[in-house]
Amino acid sequence: MAGLNWLINGWGTWLAFKQFTSKVRLIPxxxxxxxxxxxxxxxxxxxxxxxxxxxxxxxxxxxxxxxxxxxxxxxxxxxxxxxxxxxxxxxxxxxxxxxxxxxxxxxxxxxxxxxxxxxxxxxxxxxxxxxxxxxxxxxxxxxxxxxxxxxxxxxxxxxxxxxxxxxxxxxxxxxxxxxxxxxxxxxxxxxxxxxxxxxxxxxxxxxxxxxxxxxxxxxxxxxxxxxxxxxxxxxxxxxxxxxxxxxxxxxxxxxxxxxRIRKSIAPLAFIIEPLFFSSVTSLFFALAISQWFGFHFGLAWTIHMTAWWIMDSFLCSLIDQFSWKLILAWWVREVIAIPIWLAILLGNTVDWRGKDYRLLPGGLLEGIAK
Amino acid sequence: MYLADFHIHSNFSDGKLSIPALVDYFGKREFGAIAITDHFCEDTSLIGKASTYLGVTLNRATFPIYCELLKTEKARAWEQYGMMLIPGVEITKNSISNHRSAHFLVLGELEGIDPNKDITETSDQVRAKGGLVIAAHPVSTQKLEKQTYHLWDRREGLRNKVDAWEVASGPYLFDEVGRSGLPVIANSDFHQERNMTSWKTVLRCERRQDAIFEAIKKQKLEFFFYREVKRRESYHPQRTYYGGVELAHQRMGNLVSV
CATH class of the missing domain: 3.90.550.10 (Spore Coat Polysaccharide Biosynthesis Protein SpsA; Chain A)
Incomplete structure (x- = not known):
């Protein structure tokens, strides 16, 4: 699972690299x-x-x-x-x-x-x-x-x-x-x-x-x-x-x-989303390593997260400058990704610019009620 | 005289081609009228909900875009090919039991269509606006797929609610429908190019929506087994198919002509 995730996410990073370094078509x-x-x-x-x-x-x-x-x-x-x-x-x-x-x-x-x-x-x-x-x-x-x-x-x-x-x-x-x-x-x-x-x-x-x-x-x-x-x-x-x-x-x-908008549009994709979070991938990796090779679970998780962070740092540097504060924020964001996902899962209403909306399948809004 | 097909699916449900591609596909083959009828599943059943999540049906979100696209493609089909594109949907009510499953085509005015309503209610609503209701593949399609017998089970009660019953779907003729004395129609249930080999309806009326609907209601129709061979980038319908016409005459009497 962790290997597959590396493959997919590595591919995504490569696609981003390819796109951001490609040359613009010149037109008179x-x-x-x-x-x-x-x-x-x-x-x-x-x-x-x-x-x-x-x-x-x-x-x-x-x-x-x-x-x-x-x-x-x-x-x-x-x-x-x-x-x-x-x-x-x-x-x-x-x-x-x-x-x-x-x-x-x-x-x-x-x-x-x-x-x-x-x-x-x-x-x-x-x-x-x-x-x-x-x-x-x-x-x-x-x-x-x-x-x-x-x-x-x-x-x-x-x-x-x-x-x-x-x-x-x-x-x-x-x-x-x-x-x-x-x-x-x-x-x-x-x-x-x-x-x-x-x-x-x-x-x-x-x-x-x-x-x-x-x-x-x-x-x-x-x-x-x-x-x-x-x-x-x-x-x-x-x-x-x-x-x-x-x-x-x-x-x-x-x-x-x-x-929640994402969930209403593509619920199946949303359900499997956590499988691609770095924290969850690291969990799979650490479990496998600790079970098969007796490696320390916590250490394996941290090493895997660090490797993931290096890949993300590379992507981040392609997009914008990377700062130390951003490095710290990355760890926090990756860890709270699961609580956020759970909070999304447990509701289907959104608050948008002071109004409450219920989301229907396909991203349609229903009955504006406050 | 022109060929018509009133049961066609696009990529808005489980069809392979887009609506513009379908217009070009049938237009280039000189069809006079087609109806694009994507699945619109009721969203109260589990199967309906699953279909929505899998993206193989129209839903309340995609329906407005579908209707708008049909409007613009209708104009293009007429201008470019002289072909009448009739907006439609296939209301799809699927249950685990085949006898509780029903598919019916709604042609014409689509505004306010609700897939959760019963056929009688939908029929009254559609026909009041000049539209048409057709029972889709009401008996066994002879294929390994979901069968929909509910409407056929209720055929006596629905006599005044359904304008035509499919007597042929794809390459299959339905004997019981042909012998029932109910008004009939032949469609391909087109999902992809290979479904083109199928029964089609032949019309002799003007290429206007109201004239076409009138011809269906008055059963001024003929049916034709369509099979094409590709010759030098042009498409020629082949007029016989392993005795298809003769076979059809034997089985369907005067319902079938070439």
Whole structure:
């Protein structure tokens, strides 16, 4: 079991290495399609101003940015106006719309800007993503006719607080690796923080409006693309999520929510998930070694965990800088992975932005009740 | 005169091809009408729940996407091939007992379809909107697979609730259905390319959904055993199949013609 796990996880790490070191296809500027970047905003998160400003520095021949808020009183709206004035040469707009067609607030927020976007190639990029100037040049050339959507591995950067470091250690190791492995095992793993697609493709299954009924609109996008015989691709470099300060409780709540969504979408995969945790694999390894060779159980477990940590450190260094705090957080995260999994297993409701939802099979939401 | 097939599965349930691929597949073979009818399992039974988790059925989450995709592909099928694509589902109620299992096709308006409802309730709802209800493979399919006899057991009571009963599913003819005097139809229960060798329905009406439904209700149909041989990248249906037509005439009387 431990050997099989090494094989699978080693393969995932190799796939990540291959992807992040692969060369971007070079396309002449004239042949690059125009892109509409949609940025849904709600409230002011740490680092938001810098995240938003980074969009104005994108080096790409033709693009527009459509920021959207659901209320003119949203504090994020106040941040946009000075940026629009500071960069008059960038085609950017702020869209205010409180349209509501389904329970997914992010999709509701995006509906108006999606409708107003003037280009066929659309990029949905979350507000907590800090983009690099070559973001679109790295991304767009891979949107070939057989590709439905391009998502990205999310690197957790600038963590602060225990929750921040736990989040970074999760995103930059386990999650990153499994994004690649999920694709190999034909599970659509799309992260809504960065999704590039053609509007004409999305319209084939009703457009963004159809996705408003799902809490995991990103997963459903990938799922629908697969039903159209189109591929889900992963960007050649990770996108950087500015984590900022995160308490342990925020980390816990977020992972319970995320896990329960995952469970409602792919329950069988969720059930076997612990078999791939480093702590469980180490347990198998230590049991086998101690039984067969009389090796000390605790020592065998620690040696195995250390070997796993080395593999994860390598992956982490591919994605973001590795710090000592992150090393400590990695051990904590790996050990609490089982309690988190159990907490996910024992419920099917999620708390999302102050509202309670019951999850149905397939990631559908039922009866909003508080 | 054109060929039609009203029982086809896509990759939204246990079929191998995507909906766009199915449109191209049947369109290139000059079919005049097809209905894509993916399994929609009731989610109250254990088997239904298991099917949902295994991804071999539509569920409440995938159903809206399925319906939207059918709409856009319907337009493309018409524009590109002059083929009428009729939206449908196969309501799938599976139980351990074959006599408690039932599959029926719902064609036409799919809004508000609930797989947990009984056939009588669904039939009233669908037919009120101009749709059609077809009992799928109601007797033994002669294959090693789940059999669905429940509707056939209730056939007298369902006489006014079902518009047609499959008299042929895939390559098999069902004698008892043919002799029953109930309205009939022939479909392939297509899941993959190899299922193409099967009985099809031949229609002579206009390629409009209402005209097709009317032809089925009034039984203005003929049946045809379809088998194709590939010649230079084009597809030719072969008109005889180990005496298939003659055999069918013997067994089915005037129900079958070429």
């Amino acid at each position: 500027d004239d042949d690059l399609p125009s892109v509409s970047i949609l940025k849904p905003l709600k409230g002011v998160d740490p680092g938001l101003h810098e995240n938003l400003e980074s969009c104005f520095h994108v080096n790409y021949p033709r693009f527009e940015i459509l920021f959207s808020v659901s209320s003119p009183n949203d504090p994020a709206a106040l941040l946009i106006q000075p940026l629009l004035e500071k960069y008059p040469n960038v085609n950017a707009k702020l869209i205010i719309s409180n349209q509501e067609v389904g329970p997914n607030p992010k999709v509701n927020n995006l509906l108006a800007s999606y409708k107003l976007a003037t280009h066929d190639v659309v990029l949905i990029s979350d507000s907590n993503i800090r983009v690099s100037p070559d973001y679109l040049r790295n991304l767009v050339p891979d949107l070939t006719p057989d590709v439905g959507v391009i998502t990205a591995v999310v690197a957790g950067t600038h963590p602060n607080g225990l929750g921040g470091y736990l989040e970074a250690s999760y995103l930059n190791t386990f999650f990153a690796r499994w994004m690649f492995l999920a694709r190999v095992f034909s599970f659509e793993s799309v992260v809504g923080k960065s999704m590039l697609f053609k509007r004409s493709t999305l319209e084939r299954f009703g457009g963004l409006k159809t996705l408003s009924g799902y809490i995991a609109e990103d997963y459903m996008t990938g799922h629908a693309m697969k039903k159209l015989d189109l591929k889900v691709e992963i960007m050649r470099s990770p996108v950087r999520q500015y984590l900022g300060h995160y308490s342990f409780s925020s980390f816990w709540k977020r992972h319970i929510r995320w896990g």
